[in-house]
Amino acid sequence: MNYEGKLMDTAIEVTDLVIERGKREVLHGISAAIPRGEVTGLLGPSGSGKTTLMRAVVGVQRVKSGRVVVLGEPAGSPALRRQIGYLTQSPSIYPDLTVRENVRYFGSLYGLGAEEAAATIREVGLADQAGQLVATLSGGQHSRASLACALVSRPAVLVLDEPTVGQDPVLRDELWKRFRELADGGTTILISSHVMDEANRCDRLLLIRDGELIADDTPAAVKAAAGTDDLDLAFLTLVRDREGANR
Amino acid sequence: MSARILTNTTIRILRQLRHDRRTIALLLVVPMLLLALLYFMFEEQEPVFNRVALIMLGIFPFLIMFLLTSIAMLRERTSGTLERLFTTPVGKLDLLFGYGIAFGLAAAVQAALASAVAYWLLGLETAGSSWLVVLIAVANAVLGVAIGLFCSAFARTEFQAVQFMPVVVVPQILLCGLFVPRNQMAGWLEGLSNVLPMSYAVEALQEVGANAEPTGLMWRDLGIVTGVVVLALALGAMTLRRRTP
Numbered sequence: 470m471n472y473e474g475k476l477m478d479t480a481i482e483v484t485d486l487v488i489e490r491g492k493r494e495v496l497h498g499i500s501a502a503i504p505r506g507e508v509t510g511l512l513g514p515s516g517s518g519k520t521t522l523m524r525a526v527v528g529v530q531r532v533k534s535g536r537v538v539v540l541g542e543p544a545g546s547p548a549l550r551r552q553i554g555y556l557t558q559s560p561s562i563y564p565d566l567t568v569r570e571n572v573r574y575f576g577s578l579y580g581l582g583a584e585e586a587a588a589t590i591r592e593v594g595l596a597d598q599a600g601q602l603v604a605t606l607s608g609g610q611h612s613r614a615s616l617a618c619a620l621v622s623r624p625a626v627l628v629l630d631e632p633t634v635g636q637d638p639v640l641r642d643e644l645w646k647r648f649r650e651l652a653d654g655g656t657t658i659l660i661s662s663h664v665m666d667e668a669n670r671c672d673r674l675l676l677i678r679d680g681e682l683i684a685d686d687t688p689a690a691v692k693a694a695a696g697t698d699d700l701d702l703a704f705l706t707l708v709r710d711r712e713g714a715n716r
Numbered sequence: 717m718s719a720r721i722l723t724n725t726t727i728r729i730l731r732q733l734r735h736d737r738r739t740i741a742l743l744l745v746v747p748m749l750l751l752a753l754l755y756f757m758f759e760e761q762e763p764v765f766n767r768v769a770l771i772m773l774g775i776f777p778f779l780i781m782f783l784l785t786s787i788a789m790l791r792e793r794t795s796g797t798l799e800r801l802f803t804t805p806v807g808k809l810d811l812l813f814g815y816g817i818a819f820g821l822a823a824a825v826q827a828a829l830a831s832a833v834a835y836w837l838l839g840l841e842t843a844g845s846s847w848l849v850v851l852i853a854v855a856n857a858v859l860g861v862a863i864g865l866f867c868s869a870f871a872r873t874e875f876q877a878v879q880f881m882p883v884v885v886v887p888q889i890l891l892c893g894l895f896v897p898r899n900q901m902a903g904w905l906e907g908l909s910n911v912l913p914m915s916y917a918v919e920a921l922q923e924v925g926a927n928a929e930p931t932g933l934m935w936r937d938l939g940i941v942t943g944v945v946v947l948a949l950a951l952g953a954m955t956l957r958r959r960t961p
Contacts, residue, residue, distance in 0.1 A: 490961055527803045531959045545958065547805075555803040561796030565732045577724040578804045602735065618800075 480505040480626055480657035481526055486535035488521050495521050496680045498535065503659055503673070508652045510671030510688075511661040512704070518680040519661040520558055523628050526659065527555040539626060551579060554624035558631050558661075560615035564604035568595050568614045571603060575618040589621040592647060594640060608635045616644075627651065629660045633667065645670050665700040676704060683707050717809040725806070725814030729788070733822060739784075743822060747776040747830040755838040762839075766925065769840050771894050773830060773849055774921045777823045777857035778914060779885055785819055785864030786877045793868065802958045811956070812949050816861050823857025824850070844924035848934070852924070855941050856917045862948035869955030888914035893922070913944040 481503035488496040495518045503509045511519050524530035525537050528545020537544035540552060562571045572586040590599050593613040598606060603614055616632050629648075633641045645667070652658055652672070660671070668674055669688050676684035676691065684691050684707055688700065695703035695710075733740065751769055758765035792798040792811075801811065827850045834840040842849065867884060871877035891898070891909035898909050898919075909915045920937035924930070 524799075529799050529802055529959055531961045550803060550805045553803055555800060557796045557800055559796060561800045563728070563732060563797060564795075565735050566728070567735075570728070570731055574724060574728045575804070578721055578801075578806055580720065622804075 478504055480540060481659065482538045483522070483525070484536050484538075486522070486525060486537060487533045488518075488525060488530060489533050490521065494533075494680065496525075499677075499680070499682050500535075501675055501682060501685050503657065503675075505657050506652055506655045507672035508648055508658045508660060508670070509673045509675060510668045511659060511675045511677060512663065512665070512668050513677035514663060517677045519677060520630055521680075522677070523555075523630050523659065523661060526626075527553055527628050549626075551622070552625045554619035554622060554627045556616055556619040556627075556629045556632055558634075560612045562603055562611075562615045562618055565602065567600050567602055568606070568617070569599040571614060572617045572621050576621040579622040581621060586621060589617045592620065593617045594643065609637065609640065612636070613640075613644075623656075625656060627656055627658045627660075629658065631661055631663070633662065633664070641667075665704065668700050676707060678708055683711055717807045717813070718805070721806055721810045722813055722817075725810050726818045729814055729818035730821070732788075733818070743780065743784075743826055744829055747772075747780075747826060748833045750776070751830060751834050751838060765838075766841055767922075768894065769834055769838070770842060770849065770921050770925045771892070771918050773827065773834060773853050774856050774917050775889055775892075775894075775914070776830065777827055777853045778860040778917070779881070779889075780826070781819050781823050781857040781860035782864040782867075782885055783860075783878065783881060784822075785815055785861045786868040786871065786880060787874055789815065789865050789868035790871055790874060790877045794872075798956075799960070808953045808956045812865060812952055815865060816858055816945075816949065819861045820854060820858045823860075824854045827853035827857065842925045843928045844926075844930065848924045848930055849921060852917060852920050852938060852941075855938060855945070856914075859913055859917070859941055859945050859948070862945045862952065865952040866948050866955060869952070888912045891915065892918040894918065913941055916940040 479502045483499055483501045486496055486499045487494065499522065511522065513519055521530060525532055526539060526544055528549065539549055542549050568590060569586060572590055573583060576582070576586045590596055593616050595610060595613055595617065598610055603611060606614060612632065612635060619627065619629065633644055636644065648658055648660065662668065671688060674684060674686060674688055674691055675682060692698055692700060692703050695706035697703050697706065751772065754769050754772065755765060758768065831846055831850050835846050863884060867880045868877060871880065891905060891912055892914045898906055898915060901909065916937040920934045923934035
């Protein structure tokens, strides 16, 4: 692929990214290219650096070295703030406002009005709870309200940190269908999860462990490389292979 | 900074306040009750009531808005909403001025009600206009907001945030001239009080109490309070970081 083609197809490009949090280095020089208009799954155990990588992509993480380029601009640059939707792992919306007030506020930051907010609330299945205070919602509803605040601006890049945790299976399925629709419409989605069955629904997978990338491929290729049909097992095999190689 | 984002942020903060009925009730009623308490304490000493109640009209808004703002801003920091806002087109100044305007408006209602009670029910008398008293009270409230925004950067928890009240607010109340006239304090104490903004707010109120027309000293003091507000907001803006470790 020529450079121009690569530029066209890559939405997020991470190069030799090193990040320290506190005195500890949590990402040790990660490089990856995340394609445009696809669902890329970021998988790895808790504490592996998924959230830190996502924070770097949305531009709120202080970086020690390396670079992150999103849609051709350095991560965190002002032009990107209109094009990125970020869902934090623990729902970060205002508990003392209703669902509607929250989504309208986040929409208003992009000049959007009541209609867009109402449509997004329906999309995440909270139409019946729109007038309810967020503090009174269940855990799953709470995180869907937070998701609505990330979706409302129809961003070109969606960075979703564990969006389906605590959702019942039916809703989880609906949310994944929605992510697929968005990707088909051209949205780039980076989504973290530690549930391996969700990984099968991604176009590409980034497997991360202890701040290092151990795989960057399609789910099928990851499974083929590990010689198993089970992603959980594949992950385990890749980790062991790597440890064996390092020894 | 954008007018649309600032307006929507201000409205959002006011909506949050509106959902918290108990806070609104406390905000509006407590100053009145405390003024009534003062009235009965000094029932036989009208001049003392006039002096103390006037100063209190300036202290309440500062104290209460300092607390409200430092907790509200701390919540933005700890709940992740601040980080999230920084991935959107929101500017630091949108946020700082949003809080300043929203809580400034709440303080204006509070000051107007407390002053109405003080003047009409409790017989407070000042040589100057009651509107100037409300104006200075609102300036003081905004001072509390600005300093609260700045201080919230140094607290990790709400426990820590409330501890800043004795550190930041109480010395100002002790040294502002309420207990001992400032020119009768030991030199170093007077010097200390000279660098605390509350001293100027109280002096401005005393000027309104003693003079029928607004004096130059009152405007100067109000100007100093406004200057400190701008300074605290600038310092507050420096504590807001889009990128964090």
